[in-house]
Amino acid sequence: MSLLTTISLAQEETLSDWILAARSAGIEQTRLDEIQSRAIDRGISDQQLMQIIEPAVALAEQNLPTDMIFQKAMEGMAKGIPFQQMNPVLQNLRQNTESVVSIVDPWIGRAEVSQMMQRSGEQVNGKVFRNELLKAGSKALSQNVTTESLKHLLDAIGEEATLNRAKPSGILTAVSIFSDLPSTAEHPEASGSVIARALQSGFEADDLQKLPGAMHSAQRRSQLPSASVIEGITGQMQGGSPASQILQNLFNGNPGGGPPGGMAPGLKNRPDRGRPN
Amino acid sequence: MKIGFYIMALFLLPVSGICQQWQGLISLDTRTGYSTNTILNPYFGQWDRSKSSVYGFISPMGQLQWNSENYSADFAGVGVYQSLFDDREDLWGSFALMNFRRRIGSSWSLGLETGGSYFASPYKRGTIWVQPIISWSPTLFSQIRVRAGSTYLDYENIQEESGYNDRLDSYGIEFEVWPTFRWQLRAGIYGNMDQPAANQSFTLNADHRISDAIQVSARLSADRYTYQLIQENGTTDGPGLPIGRPGNINGNDPEIFDETDRMIRTGISGRFRLNQAFSISMNLDHLSLSSSSAEQMISDYQLSAGVRYTIQPKFIGRGKAEPKWEQNERQSIFLKINYSGEGQLYIIGDFNDWETPGIPLTRQSSNRYAAQLKLERGAYEYKILLIDKSDERWIDFSDQTYTVSDGFGGENGMVFIE
Numbered sequence: 007m008s009l010l011t012t013i014s015l016a017q018e019e020t021l022s023d024w025i026l027a028a029r030s031a032g033i034e035q036t037r038l039d040e041i042q043s044r045a046i047d048r049g050i051s052d053q054q055l056m057q058i059i060e061p062a063v064a065l066a067e068q069n070l071p072t073d074m075i076f077q078k079a080m081e082g083m084a085k086g087i088p089f090q091q092m093n094p095v096l097q098n099l100r101q102n103t104e105s106v107v108s109i110v111d112p113w114i115g116r117a118e119v120s121q122m123m124q125r126s127g128e129q130v131n132g133k134v135f136r137n138e139l140l141k142a143g144s145k146a147l148s149q150n151v152t153t154e155s156l157k158h159l160l161d162a163i164g165e166e167a168t169l170n171r172a173k174p175s176g177i178l179t180a181v182s183i184f185s186d187l188p189s190t191a192e193h194p195e196a197s198g199s200v201i202a203r204a205l206q207s208g209f210e211a212d213d214l215q216k217l218p219g220a221m222h223s224a225q226r227r228s229q230l231p232s233a234s235v236i237e238g239i240t241g242q243m244q245g246g247s248p249a250s251q252i253l254q255n256l257f258n259g260n261p262g263g264g265p266p267g268g269m270a271p272g273l274k275n276r277p278d279r280g281r282p283n
Numbered sequence: 284m285k286i287g288f289y290i291m292a293l294f295l296l297p298v299s300g301i302c303q304q305w306q307g308l309i310s311l312d313t314r315t316g317y318s319t320n321t322i323l324n325p326y327f328g329q330w331d332r333s334k335s336s337v338y339g340f341i342s343p344m345g346q347l348q349w350n351s352e353n354y355s356a357d358f359a360g361v362g363v364y365q366s367l368f369d370d371r372e373d374l375w376g377s378f379a380l381m382n383f384r385r386r387i388g389s390s391w392s393l394g395l396e397t398g399g400s401y402f403a404s405p406y407k408r409g410t411i412w413v414q415p416i417i418s419w420s421p422t423l424f425s426q427i428r429v430r431a432g433s434t435y436l437d438y439e440n441i442q443e444e445s446g447y448n449d450r451l452d453s454y455g456i457e458f459e460v461w462p463t464f465r466w467q468l469r470a471g472i473y474g475n476m477d478q479p480a481a482n483q484s485f486t487l488n489a490d491h492r493i494s495d496a497i498q499v500s501a502r503l504s505a506d507r508y509t510y511q512l513i514q515e516n517g518t519t520d521g522p523g524l525p526i527g528r529p530g531n532i533n534g535n536d537p538e539i540f541d542e543t544d545r546m547i548r549t550g551i552s553g554r555f556r557l558n559q560a561f562s563i564s565m566n567l568d569h570l571s572l573s574s575s576s577a578e579q580m581i582s583d584y585q586l587s588a589g590v591r592y593t594i595q596p597k598f599i600g601r602g603k604a605e606p607k608w609e610q611n612e613r614q615s616i617f618l619k620i621n622y623s624g625e626g627q628l629y630i631i632g633d634f635n636d637w638e639t640p641g642i643p644l645t646r647q648s649s650n651r652y653a654a655q656l657k658l659e660r661g662a663y664e665y666k667i668l669l670i671d672k673s674d675e676r677w678i679d680f681s682d683q684t685y686t687v688s689d690g691f692g693g694e695n696g697m698v699f700i701e
Contacts, residue, residue, distance in 0.1 A: 040636060077633050078690065081664070084637040085677075087691050095690040138661055148690060175660065179699050182662055186687065211699045215685045226355060234420070238461075 021052040024059055031066035037076055044083050054089045061100035070103055071137040074144065098148055105153055106143035110136065113160045122169040135174050142181040149185030155194035159184055162202035172205040179211040180204075186218035188225050189232035196236045203243050213249040220256035228259045235261040307596050308346040315339040316566070316587025323548075323568050323585035326363045327374055329406065332583060340365035340374075357382040363402075376402030390420040396430065407446075409437040414455075425460040431476065452476040466491055481509040496556040506546040511539050512576055542576040562591045604628075604667045605681035608698050616656040616700060622678065623650040625671055632665025632695070634658055640675075641668055664695035 025038055038059070045055045062075040075096055082092040113119065114136055123132065146156055162168065163177055172180075180201045184190060190197040204214060224235050238261030242252045255261070316339075318324050320332040325340060342363040349356045358381050365374040378400030386392045394416040401409045414432030421427065431454040439446035457471040469488040475481060486504040493499060550568035557563065565588045572581040602624050609617040622628060631641030634656065644652035644667075664687065667678040677693070680686050686694040 044638075077636065077664075080637040081633075081689065081695075082691060084631060084639050085666075085689075085691065085693070091691060098690070134660070142662065145687070149688060175699060178662060182687075182697070182699070215697075215699060219683060219685065 021056055024056045024063070028059055028063045028066065031063050033062060033066050033072055041076055041079060044080055048083045048086075050083070050089060054093075057093055058089075058096060061096050065100055065103055068104070068107075070107060071140055073137070074103075074141050075099055099144055102144040102147035103140055106140055106147060106156065109153060109157050109160060110139050110143055113164060114139065116164060118164065118166060118169050122172060123174060135178075138178050139181060142178055146181060146185045151185045151190065151194065155190070155198065156181075156184070158195050159198035159201065162198045163205060165202065168202045168205050171208060173210065175211040176205055176209065176214060179214040183214055183218050188218070188222050189236050193233055193236065196233065200236050200239055203240055204249070207243040207246075207249065209249045213253065216253050220253045224256040224259055224261040226259070228261055237261075307348070308344075308593060309596065310344045310346075310591055310593040312342040312344065312589060312591050313340070314564075314566075314587050314589030316585055318583070318585030318587075320570060320583035320585075321367070323570055323583060324365065325587075326365060326376070326402070328402075329408075331371075332581070334369050334371065336371070337368040338365060339368070354386075355384050372404045374402060374404040376400065384416075384418070392418045394418060396432075405440065405442050407437075407439045407441065411435045425458070428455075428457040428459075430455045430457070454479075478509070483507050497553070499553045500551065502548075502550045504548045506548075508544045508546075510542055510544075512542050513539050540576075542574075544575070545573045547571050560592055560594060562593070564589050564591065602679065603681045604678045605684055606667070606696060606698075610700065616658050618644070618654045618656060620644060620652045620667065621650055621681075622652055622667075624669070626669045626674075627671070628652050628678070629668040629670065630654060630656075630665055631668055633663045634665070639668065640670060658700045660700050662697060662699050664689070664697050666695055
């Protein structure tokens, strides 16, 4: 909790005071009206609503995006999540956003990243890209990814060879899927490298979205450890296989590529395989 | 009795698991070829070199693959009809295979392969086999499998009114390695457990994917069969005595000779994928048999070409939704959902600030729903809500849907709009 917000908490004692503080921090009135209306519908007390708004105010005061706090709060309300369960999630989001900004801002400030933004042809403005990257990074931290691992991922993505082929949408997706790869828990650096390699190999956002599911499928079907799956994907990428083929191989349980795996032996080439004559 | 025990044991194995996934494949193989020995024909598996002939076969196949965290299984069922374009009878039959595996460590798994077949033409041949398998991956992308089990064979020659049934206990040691992602090499040694040194088979297969569409394979197998010939006094039982074999000097007791046949089979094949559904293949096989009893070298070959049609049906659990997102240039997002069940579906998420009930989906067919959304670039989390009369509930996503944890103990679908 920032010093500014701590002072604010002590000073603002009513909901009206909090609404004013939020407005002063730059949060739109319509956003505040909407969440107030939803809170009333769900029977959330003023005191509880103040605590829901508080992390958003804290982020706004640091010029950090607040939308994900409001969206997560409204999601919780839509799903009927009790306040006691919702509040820690919101506080966690705030802390993660504060942590991730120290990694994201220096990274976005690199000249190569600016060049990538200009070159990509995607009309994404810098502020939107930063906010989306903070959002993705914050979610990754909430999925037990460490700040060190996230930094390594961004460093890997930030290499010239990767940025030359990557687009902003691909980078946002890359950060978003990071925590979902089956290898990230045990081998975060290897996961980061394989994502960077995927971007270098021409994987776009929709290909990357399929990567976690494909890797899970490959690991289950091939019965190989996650490190082996990563090595196989890397080998396929180095060999120049297109993204669609690599993903198909992974879904088939064939992390190294080659003929489909798991197929009943012999049905590929010799239908009469090995059966006693 | 033993077969019954094996089959019962098979179904008693635990098959529960979380995160289960199903995949299926249906294909239709057709092939036409020419062979000088029917043992080289696919499926025929019966030595008959009385005529050289053109043959053709058609074979539908269904395959089902299932996996969960520590278990996986393959099921395959194949039917076949094969015609020899001469006066010999046609072959028809079917076989089924099931492989079941359980992971017991990061590089070890236990498995069981079982199956049965029945083929009929001038003969009737039925088999059932059960083989436990241990697999070990000593390095990345290499695997050693050891298998051993029994095959029960029931054979009847209709024309000669003869037949037999037998049990064969066999073993196999297989090695598989991917030296690069385009190459797959396999080798295997197989033998008879009753007489491990007497009958042996060695196989070597190399598959090379030249491109996404073209794959070539080469195979070599060497078989060695040892058997005994019995010569009664003054007669021979079998194709004749080899040169240099000592005769029966006394002329009373039958003499027993150990004989050995050696067979080498080689083959190459190529497969070219025309599109997702159709592929064509060409195959060339050669066989040479050296028989000590017959004192001759036999050489046969077969050449064939075929077309395979394959479809991969989607498996979506009943009551689960699988969204498909399509985007046009004007940022109109078309959402299609495959869902089987009653009630009205809504989509709700970041794009509408999670306002219930959400955006209604229009029913297009019995299991297809759709909606059109206007979304800016970015990542969006969403859920599908089902309202059926007074009942409201969130619909689970299929295993193929990209989902993320919602932080509250559930999961949201996620889509990236470019």
